[in-house]
Amino acid sequence: MKNLNFLEKVVFFINSIAAFLLLLSYVLPNIPPKTFAILSVLSLGVPFLILLNVLFFVYWLLKIKKQLLLSLVVIAVGYFLFGSLYKFSNWEENDADSLSIMNYNVRLFNLYDWIEDDAIDKKLVDFVKNENPDVLCIQEYHEQESIDFSFYKYKYKKLDDKTKKIGQAIFSQYPIVNSGSVQFPKTANNAIFADIVKGKDTVRVYNLHLQSLRIDPRVQSLTTQNSEELIHGIGEAFKLQQNQTELFLKHKNQSPHKSIISGDFNNSAFSYVYKAIRGDMKDAFKQQGNGFGRTYNFKFFPLRIDFILVDKSWNVNSFKTYDVQYSDHFPILTKISF
Incomplete structure (x- = not known):
């Protein structure tokens, strides 16, 4: 000094x-x-x-x-x-038997015109159709006539009991033989699952949406909002996330099948809930991701709050984060083999 x-x-x-x-x-x-x-x-x-x-x-x-x-x-x-915050690995095996999973928080398909583009809903569906993942997990799904995922053979949707329009969905090109919901109390967030059969394998796919933080990423909102109230609100949301994580893990631990966990955790890879949910599973981004892997459109620094976790015995062949702005989240896709 x-x-x-x-x-x-x-x-x-x-x-x-x-x-x-x-x-x-x-x-x-x-x-x-x-x-x-x-x-x-x-x-x-x-x-x-x-x-x-x-x-x-x-x-x-x-x-x-x-x-x-x-x-x-x-x-x-x-x-x-x-591990490193920034990843350099990103390669893919030529494996015709791989299973591709996409996770996407679609923000109600731009229902309230957050993005100034009247065709966002159509562009988003066309994007998914072009990428053609075997399994698609959607958070903040909204039932409406303009949304057509009929190119998927199988689906499971869990919509809010009151509105019957908002919830979560799993779409699959492979048969769904069992499905259900892990309901979280006093919130619209929840976890749903679908048991999907591919060849001789039955895989349980969870679509998990933990408690939202309700942070408006716009600069004018963050600079005018009371910082004490903001931090307190996030802290309370984290408490709810812990409760939801405990309910989810209790259900997952009783699963008769190996699992894929896809979802919006509303928290980072440095959090308590991420560590608890991940356990000994593989984080697809850490295995084969590239760059910062940001999944939320936060202006100040890269935030990765959407994840795909897979059983430790499976191979992660590739991982991709798409830079398409049809929501406040970015879609992610991984390909795995058993």
Whole structure:
């Protein structure tokens, strides 16, 4: 510190705070939100903290200062605990017997014109038809005449008991021999499942939608909203997510089949609920993803809150995140083989 000028001391002080918060965030997957709900909010900001510490590292590197070790060590610890935030792998085996699964939160097919395009619903359906995944899991599905997924042979939809229009859906090119819902109390969010037969294999596909955080990603909304209320609201949502995760895992642990979990977790890969749900399963993005893998259109830093998890005994052949803006989420697709 003696060799630093005043500005550099200020920078290092901010650097120390960022490094401490990032280090603190590494223990969050082990802390139930019910215990420290406010602290668990930090898990959403881990990608930002990583990028911030990278910038500090580069800053000190250019200045040839030993202070670069602070961020370097903290980032290295995170790499060994969670792997790289940015992925370079993305390859595909030529396997005709692979099963492709797409996950997509469609935001009610732009029902309330969030995107200024009257043809969003048609474009979204055409996109899915062109990509032609074997299994399609949709969150925030909305029943309407303009939505036609009749090119799928089999389907299971669970719509809200009151409106009979909004809910979740699983579409499949392979027979569905059993299906059902894991209802979450006092919320429109839930989990549905379908047992799908491909050849001699029966696979249980879960479509999971955990409690929404209700964050408006627009700059003007984030800057005008009361920060204390925002953090408190997210903390309460995380508590509900923990309850929903416990109900979901109780159901999954009784499944007679190996599972694929596809869904919008409304939380990051650095969270308690992600760690609990993933267990010993493979995260398809971590296996074969490329880039940051962001799945939510958040302007400030990449957020990956949509996931496809598969049984550890299966091979993940490829993974792709599509940069199409038909919703506030981006669709993801993986191909697996048994």
